[in-house]
Amino acid sequence: MKVYRAYKTLLATLLATAAFSAAAANKPAQEEWVDLFNGKDLSNWTIKLKGYPAGENAFDTFRVKDGLLQARYDKYETFGNTFGHIFSNSGPYSHYKLHVEYRFVGEQVKDGPGWALRNNGIMFHTQSPQSMAVDQDFPLSMEYQLLGGNGKDARSTGNLCTPSTQVVIKGELRKDHCMNSTSDTFHGDQWVTAELVVHGSELAQHFINGKLVFEYNDLQKDDGTPLEGGFIALQAESHPADFRSVRILNLKGCMDKKAKNYKSYFVKDDAKACKY
Template sequence: MKFNIIGVSVLSFLLFACKPSEEKDEWQSLFNGKNLDGWIPKLYHHKVDDNYANTFRVTDGKIQVVYDEYEDGKFGERFGHLFYEKPFSSFILKFDYKFLDQWLDDAPVFTFRNSGIMFHSQAPQTILKEQNWPISVEYQLLAEEKEGDPRPTGNMCSPGTEVVFEGKIDPRHCINSSSKTYKWNQWISGELIVYKDSLVVHKVDGKEVLRYTKPQIGGRVIKGHDPKQKVDGKLLTEGYIGLQSEGQGIEFKNIKIKTLK
């Protein structure tokens, strides 16, 4: 009898241990709704942790990117990012965003109703003061610019990186998604699914709009970086997530992540 009990216990253990892995991780909120604890700002021409003119702030439970405290209302090429404090490798990221009626007209024209979420980025501490963009991949956020003109969101842009699209490395800096065009003043739900360096999927309002593989360091676009950080051809298996600032006001809420195994 004793042997049978032990045998059953051992069998139960083995069955449990050999059971195929299941995703059990819970969703983790990256934003506490109150302050920017856990986030690190880095702006072009400024050192890491210098949140110039309160560019990134929390208002009514949302992270806002705004410029009302900028001197003389000038952007001054202060391209910036607000990075979450730790890197991620394989994950699902969900978020909601909406553009604000604020754009600094000395910012490049392409930044109008344009922002983004960076991922697989280099660590903010490795971004030099005079480095314009981080080496990263971008889930680009756009909204309608002119009535009736298509302008999809959920695109891919590649500062200091490249991706394989439709079977080959694509030379374009940005690849458009298949999403519809959204009005600038409506909330839009984005989703990013990343499996290390093997597959990346962009979704908008729950619908897949773009997929590509093998994100890797390469291309040009960025300047002022540490050459040691830009090893062209190196596959990106993990990195930091950052909210972008390019002279266009925007706000984010419901930013949450689930890590994948």
């Protein structure tokens, strides 16, 4: 009897230790960010330039140098409205946090649109690059607009533009193409941190250098269909730009506390992802 009790006690201790070890190893509160840009090459990205099929990097528009993902125009004679986007092959995503560090550099390419001076964007909830028409300017998406100062005027960044989409702000359906945030202006070639929090079609928040500057709800296509998720892309709209960090934290996953991969910061459950 004593041996049996000792065995039961040992077994209970081992199970408790295993459970504690599993919980400790998982660390439910520890955020697991994923780098979309590896700092070395564009192997996990697909380029789509207006006038060219997906996958063709005409004029070496997008490149990697010194650990930076760059948009450049030194091999263009004129811009010719060759609007470009580079899509992460990861995804699609619906609920997540996105962290991007960017800066504008140099001079705008010859014949670039006036409105595109120090103008770029993070496109999210986008269609895939393969589904875009060859001559399509911009993907259906939400655009987290990035603007640099012109050296004298106030010019917010972290704005919202809506190519073939619309949103609700403070209970009002807004169909404006672009709407300004409350951010500061960033002149020159300084680095700026842009962060995005998205909960499917329900909520999106823009942060600049840690400050909330824009918030909206009910992300949707022009026809009113909820825009639940999609891919992530960076723009090239005629002004050279650098990106040194592009990383994502998925907020959708297993929310069962008994699972090995449970995370306390998930906001959307994905029961199929649970591992026991």
